[in-house]
Amino acid sequence: MKYLIRSVFDFFLPRFCPACKTKLGNQVEVICNNCFFSIQLASKERLQFEYEKKFVHENLISGFYSHFVFEKDKALQHLIHSLKYEKRFQNGYFLGKQIATGLIPFFNEWKIDLIIPIPLHPIKKAERGYNQSYYIAKGITAITSVPYNQKLLKRIRNTSSQTTMTLVERKDNINNAFKASNEKVITCKNLLLVDDVITTGATTSECAKVLLEAGANKVYAASVAIAD
Numbered sequence: 001m002k003y004l005i006r007s008v009f010d011f012f013l014p015r016f017c018p019a020c021k022t023k024l025g026n027q028v029e030v031i032c033n034n035c036f037f038s039i040q041l042a043s044k045e046r047l048q049f050e051y052e053k054k055f056v057h058e059n060l061i062s063g064f065y066s067h068f069v070f071e072k073d074k075a076l077q078h079l080i081h082s083l084k085y086e087k088r089f090q091n092g093y094f095l096g097k098q099i100a101t102g103l104i105p106f107f108n109e110w111k112i113d114l115i116i117p118i119p120l121h122p123i124k125k126a127e128r129g130y131n132q133s134y135y136i137a138k139g140i141t142a143i144t145s146v147p148y149n150q151k152l153l154k155r156i157r158n159t160s161s162q163t164t165m166t167l168v169e170r171k172d173n174i175n176n177a178f179k180a181s182n183e184k185v186i187t188c189k190n191l192l193l194v195d196d197v198i199t200t201g202a203t204t205s206e207c208a209k210v211l212l213e214a215g216a217n218k219v220y221a222a223s224v225a226i227a228d
């Protein structure tokens with residue numbers, strides 16, 4: 001039934017692979033197989049290296065998982081770009097399900113109670129139409145059955161784009177940008193923060209700080225990809 005509906009839609013509104021632009025068949029979710037299998041997976045060693053580099057010294061994030069490695073001008077960048085800027089929110093759901101397959105062993109150890117997407121400021125959300133991390137969280141929930149909640153953390157400052165900033169500039173930019181909104185629900189919980197790409201980890205750490213101050217037991221982080 002799902003494929004039938006998709007073929008009807010594909011007939012009127014053909015879908016294309018966001019990376020190589022070939023037409024997608026109706027059994028394909030969001031990206032062609034060639035491009036999908038070209039995306040680099042994050043190895044255990046890489047995850048350990050990135051965890052030590054980005055999170056260990058601040059002691060806010062208790063554990064971290066990324067499924068892929070972000071490479072410039074490669075398939076994953078196109079997939080994430082179309083998720084964030086071309087209204088392809090289905091990409092987020094798809095990527096969330098991919099992350100979840102790698103996250104399952106960690107979930108047994110971390111005992112996550114709630115999944116929290118990194119929030120966008122309401123102005124940015126209105127511009128984009130949705131929060132991409134919300135769809136990634138939804139995809140993780142679909143596989144793990146751990147519930148998500150997008151109302152516990154709010155972005156109260158609309159920060160400027162961080163892409164060209166150094167770590168120190170990012171930390172300054174993101175400071176006090178978030179607020180926890182329901183401490184009763186957060187208290188004593190193990191939370192998983194979810195983002196599209198983790199670069200320096202400054203945003204993730206700032207969110208974790210706010211959630212721990214609001215009473216969370218432990219905060220973990222997961223993202224679609226890690227970037228240098």
Ligand SMILES: [Zn+2]
Pocket residue numbers: 017018019020021022031032033034035036
């Ligand atoms: Zn492709």
